[in-house]
Amino acid sequence: MKILVAVKQIAALDEDFELREDGKDVDPDYLDYELNEWDDYSYEEALRIMEAGGEGEVEIVPVTVGPDEADDGLRRCLAKGGERGIRIWDDAITGSDPSAIARILVKVIEREQPDMVFAGTLSSDHSFAQTGMAIAAGLGWPHAAVVNHLEYKPGDSSAVVHRELEGGLEEKLSIDLPAVLTIQLGINDPRYASLRGIKQAKSKDIEVLSHGDLGLSDDDVGEKGSLSRVRRMVIPEKGQAEMIEGTAAEQAERVAQIVKELKGAA
Amino acid sequence: MSGILVVSEHRQGELTPSSLEVIAAARQLKAEKEQPLMVAVLANNPDDYASQVNREGVDEIIKISTPEEEFQVDAYEAAINSLINERAPSIVMVPHSVDAWGYAPVVAERGKYGFASDVFGLRYEGDDLVATRAAYAEKIHMELEFPGKETVLLTVRGNVFKPVEGEGSAKVTDFDFSDASPHTQHLEYIEPESGGDVDISQAEFMLSIGRGIDEEENVEQFQELADIMGFTLGCSRPIADNGWLPKFRQVGQSGKTVASCNVYIALGISGSVQHMAGMKHVPNIIAINKDPEASIFSIARYGVVGDLFEVAEELRNHFE
Ligand SMILES: Cc1cc2nc3c(=O)[nH]c(=O)nc-3n(C[C@H](O)[C@H](O)[C@H](O)COP(=O)(O)OP(=O)(O)OC[C@H]3O[C@@H](n4cnc5c(N)ncnc54)[C@H](O)[C@@H]3O)c2cc1C
Ligand SMILES: Nc1ncnc2c1ncn2[C@@H]1O[C@H](COP(=O)(O)O)[C@@H](O)[C@H]1O
Numbered sequence: 284m285k286i287l288v289a290v291k292q293i294a295a296l297d298e299d300f301e302l303r304e305d306g307k308d309v310d311p312d313y314l315d316y317e318l319n320e321w322d323d324y325s326y327e328e329a330l331r332i333m334e335a336g337g338e339g340e341v342e343i344v345p346v347t348v349g350p351d352e353a354d355d356g357l358r359r360c361l362a363k364g365g366e367r368g369i370r371i372w373d374d375a376i377t378g379s380d381p382s383a384i385a386r387i388l389v390k391v392i393e394r395e396q397p398d399m400v401f402a403g404t405l406s407s408d409h410s411f412a413q414t415g416m417a418i419a420a421g422l423g424w425p426h427a428a429v430v431n432h433l434e435y436k437p438g439d440s441s442a443v444v445h446r447e448l449e450g451g452l453e454e455k456l457s458i459d460l461p462a463v464l465t466i467q468l469g470i471n472d473p474r475y476a477s478l479r480g481i482k483q484a485k486s487k488d489i490e491v492l493s494h495g496d497l498g499l500s501d502d503d504v505g506e507k508g509s510l511s512r513v514r515r516m517v518i519p520e521k522g523q524a525e526m527i528e529g530t531a532a533e534q535a536e537r538v539a540q541i542v543k544e545l546k547g548a549a
Numbered sequence: 550m551s552g553i554l555v556v557s558e559h560r561q562g563e564l565t566p567s568s569l570e571v572i573a574a575a576r577q578l579k580a581e582k583e584q585p586l587m588v589a590v591l592a593n594n595p596d597d598y599a600s601q602v603n604r605e606g607v608d609e610i611i612k613i614s615t616p617e618e619e620f621q622v623d624a625y626e627a628a629i630n631s632l633i634n635e636r637a638p639s640i641v642m643v644p645h646s647v648d649a650w651g652y653a654p655v656v657a658e659r660g661k662y663g664f665a666s667d668v669f670g671l672r673y674e675g676d677d678l679v680a681t682r683a684a685y686a687e688k689i690h691m692e693l694e695f696p697g698k699e700t701v702l703l704t705v706r707g708n709v710f711k712p713v714e715g716e717g718s719a720k721v722t723d724f725d726f727s728d729a730s731p732h733t734q735h736l737e738y739i740e741p742e743s744g745g746d747v748d749i750s751q752a753e754f755m756l757s758i759g760r761g762i763d764e765e766e767n768v769e770q771f772q773e774l775a776d777i778m779g780f781t782l783g784c785s786r787p788i789a790d791n792g793w794l795p796k797f798r799q800v801g802q803s804g805k806t807v808a809s810c811n812v813y814i815a816l817g818i819s820g821s822v823q824h825m826a827g828m829k830h831v832p833n834i835i836a837i838n839k840d841p842e843a844s845i846f847s848i849a850r851y852g853v854v855g856d857l858f859e860v861a862e863e864l865r866n867h868f869e
Contacts, residue, residue, distance in 0.1 A: 296685045298840065309685065382658055404650070409684050409691070410822070411666050412645075413654040420658035425732030426622065428651035443736070448560070448647050451741030451796065451803055459732040465650075469790035510657055510664040511693040514679060519690050522847035524836070526854065534853045535863030538814075538835060541851060542778065543867075545812050545833055546754065 284437040285342045286329045287397040289388055289418065290322040292349050292356045293408040306515045318356040321403025325466035326360045327473040328433060329401055333364060336437050344369060346391055348376065348384050354489055362476035362484035369395075373493040375501050380509035385417035387504060390497035392422060398437070400463040404429050415465035425459045431467040435460075552585040553578060554638040556629060557602050558648055559592060560620065561738065564601045567644035569712035571705045574671060575642050576606040576713060581673050587611055587636065588719070591628055593618035605715030611724045619735055625652045627729035630659055633700060635724070640678065645704040657702045663695030667822070669706040682706075687820060687844035707802075708826055744797030750805045752781035754812045757800055757828075759785035761817015761838065761857050765793045771816065774861055777868045783807065785818045801827040816857045820845030837861075 293316070300313035326345060333341040345360040346369040347353045357368035371387050379387075392400060400422075402415030412428070419426030431453065432445035440460055445453045447467050458464075476484075494504045506512050527537045553575045557568035572588060579586050587609045590598045595612040602610060611632065615624045629652070633641060641656075643649045645667045657664035663678075670681030670690075677694055678701055684691040695701045749755065756775040762768065768788070775782040782798060789799040800807055802823040807813065813831040818824060820836070820843055828834070829848045836849035837857050846852045853860055 294685070296688055296842070298842065302689075309689065380664075381654070382664065385658070407686060412650045413664070413666055416651060416654035417658045420655040426651065426655065427733060429647050445739065446647065446651075447803055449802055450805070451799075452560075453739040453741075455736040455739060457734045457736060462732075468786065472791075510662065510698070511680075511695055514692040514694040516684060517690045517692065518688075519847070522849065524846050524849040524852040526846075526852045531855055531859035532863045534855055535860050536867065538837075538851070538853065538860070539864055539867035541833075541835065542812060542814075546779065 284336070284340060285344065285395065285397040286332060286399045286401065287392055287395055288322070288326050288329050288343060288345050288360070289400065289402040289414065290326065290345050290347050290356050290360060291319045291403070291406050291414075292316040292347065292353045293319045293406050295408065302516055302518070307513045308516060316352055316355070318359050319403050319406045321405065321407070321466060321468060322356070322360070323473040324468055324470050325401040325403055326363065327471045328466055330364045330474075331471065332435065332437065341437050342366070344395065344397070346370070346388060348372065348379070348387050357489055358484045358487070359476065361487045362480040363474060364480075365487075367488040367490065369490045369492065371492045371494065371497065373495070376494060376504050378506040378509070379504050380511050381411045381413040382417050382510045383504045383508035385414050385421055386508060387494060387497065387499065388414075388418050389421035390499060391492075392418070394497070398461050399435075400424070400461070402463065402465050404465045404467045412465075415463055419463035422463065425462040426464070427456065427458050427462065428465045429467045430464045431470045433464070433470065552587060552636065552638040553640045553642065554632065554636060555586070555588045556641070556643040557588055557590050557598060558620070558644055558646055559598050560648075564598050565644060565646065566712060567646060567705075567707045568602065569604065570707060570710040571642050571644050572602065572604055572607065573710040573713045574705050575640075577710070578640065578671055578673070579606060584639070585609065587638065589613060589629070589632060589724075591615050591625060599721055603717040603719050604713040605717050606713065607717045607719040610719045610721045612721060613724050613726065616728060616731070617735065620648045621731055621735065622651045622655075622733060623729040623731045626655050626659070628724075628726040629656050631726040632724055633660060633662070637700070639700060641700065641702040643702070643704050645706050649704050653702060653704050660700065663698030663701035664703075665693045665701070666704045667706050668703045669709045671703070683822070687822065687847075688842050706822065708829065742795075742797060744795065747781065747797060749781055749783050749798060749800065750808050752783075752807060753809055754778070754780040755783045755800070755807055755810050755828075756780040756814045756816070757783035757785065757818060758788060758816050759818030759824075760787045762788070765791070767858075768793050771861065774865055777865065780812075780814070785821075785824050800824060807831060815845055815849070816861065818845055819843050820848065
C-alpha cells in the first residue's frame with residue numbers, strides 16, 4: 284500500500300522586490316522558497332497512516348515538480364519519515380500552470396500506482412487551489428477538495444472524509460478509493476523533524492526525472508501545456524490607509540485616540 | 550463560441566450569495582461585449598433556485614435536474630461538461646467556493662478549456678479576455694490570458710462584485726445530461742460549534758490576533774488588552790488551528806463574518822483573502838503589522854507599521 288504526496292516549494296517575496304524585466308514575474312533574486320504550509324499537513328496525514336500500519340505495510344512518497352532547490356522541500360518531508368522522494372524538472376517545464384504540473388504528476392502516479400494521493404488545498408504564494416483536482420481529472424479518480432478529517436485504514440475500499448465548507452460548516456461524506464484528496468490546514472498537528480531525522484534525510488534517495496522520462500512531449504508542459512498564460516504582473520496601487528508614523532508610543536497614542544473617538548461616537 | 554454561462558450554487562436550501570455576485574460579474578462582461586447570458590441551476594428540484602436567479606440581464610435559465618438535491622461533485626462535473634459541449638459558451642463563470650474548488654479544475658482539465666481561479670478583475674483587450682487574480686500572497690496582481698482557447702472557465706472571488714438585483718425576464722429551459730456514477734456519498738452536515746456567550750458576528754469592537762503573536766503564552770495579554778478596551782477578542786485561522794483560541798473566535802471564510810463590527814484592530818494578521826472575507830467590510834480597520842507590504846493595509850483605514858508587542862504594550866497605558 285502506497286500514498287503519494289504532492290508537495291510544492293512556494294515562493295515568498297522579500298521585503299523589497301522588483302518585477303522581472305519582461306514584467307511577467309518577480310525578479311527571482313527577491314524570492315525565497317519554502318515548503319507550502321498545506322503540505323506539512325498532508326505529509327503529516329500520510330505519516331500517521333504509515334505509522335498506524337504494520338512494519339513496511341505502508342509506503343509514503345513525496346513528489347515535487349521543481350528545480351534543484353525543490354529538493355529542500357522533499358528533504359523536509361523525508362526528515363519526518365519515508366525513504367525516497369521524486370523530483371521532476373527540466374527547462375521545458377518552466378512556465379507551467381497547475382494544469383501542466385498536474386499532467387506531470389499524473390504520469391508519476393501512473394508509474395508509481397499508489398492507493399491514495401494527497402495534495403495541499405492551495406498554495407500560499409498563488410492560491411490556485413487547482414493542482415490536486417486537476418490530477419484527479421487526469422487520472423479519472425474519485426476526488427474531494429478541502430478535506431479536514433479523514434477516517435481510513437490501508438486496504439479499505441472507501442474512506443470517510445469531512446470537507447470543510449464556508450462558515451465552519453462541514454460535510455461528512457464517504458468516498459471510493461483510490462482517491463485524490465486535497466488536505467486542509469488544521470486536519471492534524473504537524474510534527475517537527477528531529478535533528479536525527481534531518482541528518483538521515485540528507486542521504487535518502489531522490490529520483491530526478493525529466494518530462495521526457497515520463498513520456499510527455501514538449502507540448503504537454505510549459506506554456507503550451509497550460510490552460511492560461513501570464514500576460515503581465517502588476518504591483519497594485521496602495522490602499523487608502525492613513526499610515527500612523529512615529530515611535531511605538533506615538534503610534535499607540537494616536538490609535539488610542541482614534542479608538543476613543545470611534546467608541547464615543549458609537 | 551459565444552455567450553456567458555454562469556453556474557449558480559446553493560447549500561442547505563439557500564442560493565449562495567456568491568451566485569448573484571458571479572451573475573453581476575458576467576453582466577459587466579456582457580456590457581463590454583453583447584452576448585447572451587445563461588445561468589445554470591443544478592438541483593434535484595431546481596425550480597426554486599431558478600426563480601431566484603432570474604435577475605436583470607439574464608437571458609436564459611437552464612434547469613438541470615441532478616439525482617441529489619445537494620452538491621455532488623461527479624454530477625456537477627458531468628452536467629457542466631455536457632452543457633458546455635452543447636452550448637459552446639466562450640466564458641463559463643462559477644463562484645470561487647469550496648464546492649467549486651472540487652469541480653471547476655476537473656471540468657477545465659477534462660475539456661482543456663482556458664482556466665483561471667480566484668479571479669477578481671475581468672476585461673476584454675480587443676477580442677481577448679484578460680483575467681486578473683492575485684499572486685504572492687495578495688501583494689502582486691497577475692493578469693492571465695488564454696491564447697487559442699475557445700472556452701474559458703473562471704472561478705470568481707467572493708465579496709468583490711455587488712450582487713445583481715432587479716427582476717429579470719429570462720426564458721427557462723431544461724437540460725438533461727447522462728449521469729455519471731457518483732464516487733462520493735453525502736452522509737451529513739456538521740454544524741460549527743457555537744461560542745455560548747461570545748458571538749463575534751454581533752460584536753461592534755473587535756481586537757483580532759494573528760500568527761504574528763508567535764506563541765500561545767502571548768494570547769493572554771491580548772485577551773486582557775481587549776477586555777480593558779471593551780473589545781471582543783478574535784483571531785485568524787492559525788491561532789484557532791493551533792488550539793490557542795476556540796474556533797468560534799475565528800474571523801474569515803471558514804470562521805465567522807464580523808457582520809456588526811465598527812472598529813476592527815488586526816494585530817499581526819497578513820490579510821489573506823480568506824481572512825478578509827470575514828472583515829473587509831468593517832468601516833474602521835486599524836492594522837498593525839511589521840511588514841509595510843502586508844495586504845491588510847490595502848483595506849485598512851489606519852495603518853501602523855511596527856512591532857505589535859511594542860504598540861500593544863503602549864496602547865494598554867491609554868486604557869488602564
Ligand atoms: C478554505 C480555506 C479557508 C480559510 N479560512 C480562513 C479563515 O476563516 N480565517 C483566516 O484567518 N484564515 C483562513 N484561511 C487561512 C488563510 O489562507 C491564511 O493562512 C491565514 O489567514 C493567515 O493567518 P495570519 O494572517 O494570522 O498569518 P500570516 O499570514 O502568517 O501573517 C502573520 C503576519 O504577522 C506579521 N507579524 C509577524 N510578527 C509581527 C510582529 N512582531 N509585529 C507585527 N506584525 C508581525 C507578519 O508580517 C505577517 O503579515 C483559510 C484557508 C483556506 C484554504
Ligand atoms: N510544482 C508542484 N509539485 C508538486 N506538487 C504541487 C506543485 N504545485 C502544486 N502542487 C500541489 O498542489 C498543492 C497546491 O495547489 P495549487 O494551489 O493548485 O498550487 C500543493 O500543496 C501541492 O500538493
